[in-house]
Amino acid sequence: MPTVLGTTTVRVIESFGALVQDLGRVGHEKLGVNRSGASDVFSARAANLLAGNAPDAPLVEITDSRFIFEAEQTVTVAVTGARSSIVLDGEIRLPAWEPLTVPAGTRLDIAPPTQGYRVYVAFSGAVRAENLLGSVSPLPARGFENPVSPGGLLEVGTPANPPLRPGAAAHLAPLIDRLLNPGRIGVLQTAQAEVFDRMERLYAKSFSMNPRSNAVGARFDGETPVRRDTTEITSRSVPIGSVEIPAAGELIVLLRGRLITAGYPIPAVIARADIDAVAQLRPGGAVRFERIDEAEARWRILHQEAALHRLSEN
Amino acid sequence: MTGLSEYNLEPLGDSYVLMTFTHASDELKWLHAHSMCRTLDDLASDAIVSTYAAYDTLLVEFDMLRIDAGGVCHILRALAGAYSTANEEWLAAAVVYRMPVRYGGDIEVVADELDLSVSAFIELQTSEPIRIRCRGVAGSLMMSNPSVVPAIGRLPSPIIREIHVGEFNVAGRQCSVGFGSGRATIGWRNVGRTPADLSSAAIAACGFSAGDQILVEPIHPNSWNDYLGRPMAVLERI
Numbered sequence: 001m002p003t004v005l006g007t008t009t010v011r012v013i014e015s016f017g018a019l020v021q022d023l024g025r026v027g028h029e030k031l032g033v034n035r036s037g038a039s040d041v042f043s044a045r046a047a048n049l050l051a052g053n054a055p056d057a058p059l060v061e062i063t064d065s066r067f068i069f070e071a072e073q074t075v076t077v078a079v080t081g082a083r084s085s086i087v088l089d090g091e092i093r094l095p096a097w098e099p100l101t102v103p104a105g106t107r108l109d110i111a112p113p114t115q116g117y118r119v120y121v122a123f124s125g126a127v128r129a130e131n132l133l134g135s136v137s138p139l140p141a142r143g144f145e146n147p148v149s150p151g152g153l154l155e156v157g158t159p160a161n162p163p164l165r166p167g168a169a170a171h172l173a174p175l176i177d178r179l180l181n182p183g184r185i186g187v188l189q190t191a192q193a194e195v196f197d198r199m200e201r202l203y204a205k206s207f208s209m210n211p212r213s214n215a216v217g218a219r220f221d222g223e224t225p226v227r228r229d230t231t232e233i234t235s236r237s238v239p240i241g242s243v244e245i246p247a248a249g250e251l252i253v254l255l256r257g258r259l260i261t262a263g264y265p266i267p268a269v270i271a272r273a274d275i276d277a278v279a280q281l282r283p284g285g286a287v288r289f290e291r292i293d294e295a296e297a298r299w300r301i302l303h304q305e306a307a308l309h310r311l312s313e314n
Numbered sequence: 315m316t317g318l319s320e321y322n323l324e325p326l327g328d329s330y331v332l333m334t335f336t337h338a339s340d341e342l343k344w345l346h347a348h349s350m351c352r353t354l355d356d357l358a359s360d361a362i363v364s365t366y367a368a369y370d371t372l373l374v375e376f377d378m379l380r381i382d383a384g385g386v387c388h389i390l391r392a393l394a395g396a397y398s399t400a401n402e403e404w405l406a407a408a409v410v411y412r413m414p415v416r417y418g419g420d421i422e423v424v425a426d427e428l429d430l431s432v433s434a435f436i437e438l439q440t441s442e443p444i445r446i447r448c449r450g451v452a453g454s455l456m457m458s459n460p461s462v463v464p465a466i467g468r469l470p471s472p473i474i475r476e477i478h479v480g481e482f483n484v485a486g487r488q489c490s491v492g493f494g495s496g497r498a499t500i501g502w503r504n505v506g507r508t509p510a511d512l513s514s515a516a517i518a519a520c521g522f523s524a525g526d527q528i529l530v531e532p533i534h535p536n537s538w539n540d541y542l543g544r545p546m547a548v549l550e551r552i
Contacts, residue, residue, distance in 0.1 A: 029366045030524075032449040141452030141494030142514075188327045212474070216499050232465050232486035235448075235456060237366035237373035239330040246471040246501070259451045261368060263468055263485060263501065269327025272378065294383065297328035301378060 008073045008125065008156040012148055013107060016065035020129040020146035020154075021120075023056040024137050024256060035240060035256050036137040039215055039279035040118050042179060042304060043081035047122035049311045050078035050099050050169060052161040057126035058136045060148055062119040064282070067110045067148075071102045075156060076124035076163045082116025082280060083180060085109075097172060099124070099163035116180040116280040125157040138215075138257075168314040172307055179277050184290040186271035187243060188297060193267035196225035196245065202268060202289050207251060211283040215257035217244075218278050220287075224251045225267060235261040241270035241278075243289075253278050273300035318346055318394040325383035326373075329363075333372040333390055340458065343370035344447055348524055349401040353393050361385075367524070368448045369458065369488070408525040409548050410443055413491065414533045414541040415482050419504035424484065428464050435505075436532050438463045443527040444489065452494030455522060459489050472501035482506035482530075491528075493517060509533075509542040516545050 012018075021044065024037020038044035038061055045055040053059075060067070064082075079086055079096045086094045087109045094100050094108075102108050113119060129136040129146040138145035148154065193199050207222035224245050237260055238244075244252040244264040253270055254262070255278065270278060271292060281287055292300075320336045333350065335343040351367035354374065361381040366373045376386050417436050425435040441460045450456045459466075468485040474497055481492040483502035490502065493512050510516075533541060 026364060029364050030449060032451050032453040034451065140496050141498070143494075143496060188325075190326050191324050214474075214499075230470075232468060234369045234371075234486060235450070235488055236332070236334075236368040236371040239326050239373070239375070241327055250471050252472075259499065260366065261448070261450050261456065263488075264472075266326060269330070272327070272329050294325070294328055298378060298382070301328070305379060 007128065007158065008071075008075050010069045010071050010075060010123070010154045010156065012069050012150055012152045012154060014066050014068040015062070015148045015150050018060055018062045018065070018067055018148035019138060020058050020127050020136050020148060021061040022058045022136050025133050025135040025139075028133050029237070029260055032260050033133055033139065034258060034260050036139060036215070037135065037256050038120065038137070039255055039257075040081055040120070040179070040276040041256075042175070042276045042308070043118070043120045045308055046097065046169060046172060046311060047078045047080040047120040048126070049308065050080070050097065050164050051076060051122040051124040052099075052159050052163040053122055053124065053126045055308070055312070057122065058129050059120055059122040059127060060154070062110065062121065064112060064117050066112050067119070067121065068107055069154070070107045071104055074104045075102050076100065076159070077102055077108065078122045078163070079110060079119060080122075081119040082113030084113045084119055085111040087111075097169045097176065098166055117282050118280060123154070123156040124163050125159040128155040128157055164311070164314045169311060171310060175304060175307055180280055182274065182277035182287065184288045185277060186274045186292040186297060186300065187268040187289045188271060188294065189268045189291055190266055192265045193225075195228050195265050196267050197228055199225045199267065201225050202243075203291055206286040206288045209281045209283050209285045209287070213283060215255055217255060217258065218253040218281065220251040220253070222251065224249050227265065233263045233265060235263045238262045238266055239269050241272065241275045242266045243268040243270065255279055271297040271300055273297065273304050316398050318350070318397040321346070321394060323387045323390060325387075329375055329378045331374045331376070331383050331386045331390065333374065335370050340370070344445075345402055345405070346397070347372045349404070350390070350393060350397070352404060353397070353401055354390070357389075359389075366448070368456070405525045408523070408527065410527045410529055411520065411546045411548055412531055413508050413510055413528045413546050414531045415506045415508050416533050416535055416538055417506040418535070419506055421505040424466055424503050424505055427467060435463075439489075440530045440532055443529045446522060446524055446526045446528065448524050449522065450490055451498070452492065453517060453522070454493050455491045455528065457489050457528060459484065459487050463487070466503060469501040469503070472499045474499050478507060479512050480508040480510065482508060509538050509544075510546045511543045520546060
């Protein structure tokens with residue numbers, strides 16, 4: 001691939017299912033186009049800010065796998081999300097949640113995560129990728145995605161801003177700990193809980209993430225509330241973060257890749273601030289849900305937004 | 315008519331409000347939902363992130379850093395109070411399309427569940443034009459079966475399976491035509507497929523707005539190639 005003037009290229013050495021993502025599509029819902037975008041928005045925004053990019057710039061999302069690239073020209077990156085070993089040229093260990101310089105001709109090896117599920121790599125200047133309806137994120141129903149394949153080249157734009165200084169994200173540490181080890185996920189119960197018996201089960205015991213989970217929905221095994229009837233519900237749009245309990249008794253949390261409509265009752269919705277933590281759960285991982293109110297949900301999102309704002313002010 | 319009063323407002327989580335319309339008529343529930351959606355969109359408020367009207371509901375996503383559920387409910391009540399038939403003028407642009415469908419898939423199982431023969435099911439299903447209620451995943455046409463078709467059970471839990479362009483699926487009192495292909499999470503039952511041209515260009519040319527109607531034309535399996543790739547014909551303006 002010829003290099004475009006004003007761009008940097010990196011060669012992908014190892015990748016398994018990595019994708020170019022951004023924050024997804026807004027405003028096309030009426031045409032049936034769902035939001036999609038990075039599953040862990042907090043980590044994606046932080047990576048871009050650390051790299052000096054706009055928070056919604058395209059970046060690489062790696063799901064539970066190794067990612068190795070070689071810089072053809074010197075490039076600055078930031079690695080966030082799940083905890084992984086980051087090694088430059090096989091010997092220099094580098095920190096996550098920091099801007100990192102990858103000199104020309106060197107390789108950066110990001111190992112499969114040891115805690116959490118999804119890693120984000122932002123390149124200063126942002127990855128260039130094909131756009132559909134205002135986003136580079138996958139739109140599976142239209143067969144659209146920007147895969148990051150072994151042997152391929154990633155084209156990176158010219159940085160508009162310098163990366164942040166080292167240590168700029170130190171104040172994010174408590175939020176990162178909670179993101180990767182949430183303990184309890186906050187949910188807001190809805191009026192539709194009335195069609196369930198034993199709602200207390202949602203909060204009483206832990207649930208285990210099922211391997212059949214994907215970017216559309218995180219599926220959980222555990223003792224669920226019991227739907228009182230199986231009356232058909234007419235399809236309607238449902239929130240990102242919806243907790244669905246179909247008649248078969250499974251518990252599904254709809255993530256950002258959720259379909260635009262659904263026909264199952266929604267007894268609870270994950271607090272917006274905690275959806276990223278659900279996206280970082282590993283298959284087999286255990287989690288508990290706790291009932292919170294709107295004020296607590298608002299406090300949690302304000303806390304996150306203030307931390308990201310402070311990062312952007314650096 | 316001035317003002318709407320037959321609706322419920324329900325916060326869903328910290329960033330959404332669901333407005334459910336409760337009029338006895340399914341047709342009016344749908345009309346109110348879409349007319350209210352358009353009225354809310356016309357406000358162009360920065361605090362509203364997205365809106366989506368379906369069969370009898372309007373889901374409003376809001377920016378919780380700018381407004382809360384109480385504020386959104388207040389806006390919706392105000393708009394409902396000022397509602398009039400002038401809000402419904404958008405429906406005048408609706409058209410009727412003819413759509414060929416080769417019935418098949420799980421139709422025998424579905425018909426059996428309804429205690430109908432396959433031919434009786436098809437006869438009921440094609441007895442009148444059906445209205446596009448909203449656009450679902452990948453732009454699919456979300457519609458309602460004619461009222462004479464009994465409710466059809468949704469799968470107990472959605473499954474992940476390969477779907478095909480043009481699938482004609484049913485669930486409850488609803489039916490849909492899918493425009494996408496690939497692996498998808500779905501709880502609907504497949505009863506057929508249309509060979510009509512559903513390429514992006516063809517779909518864009520048709521427009522397919524909520525309010526348009528589809529007249530389903532059952533075709534013999536051997537006629538599939540006669541219809542393959544042909545555009546859906548506009549029969550008439552309503």
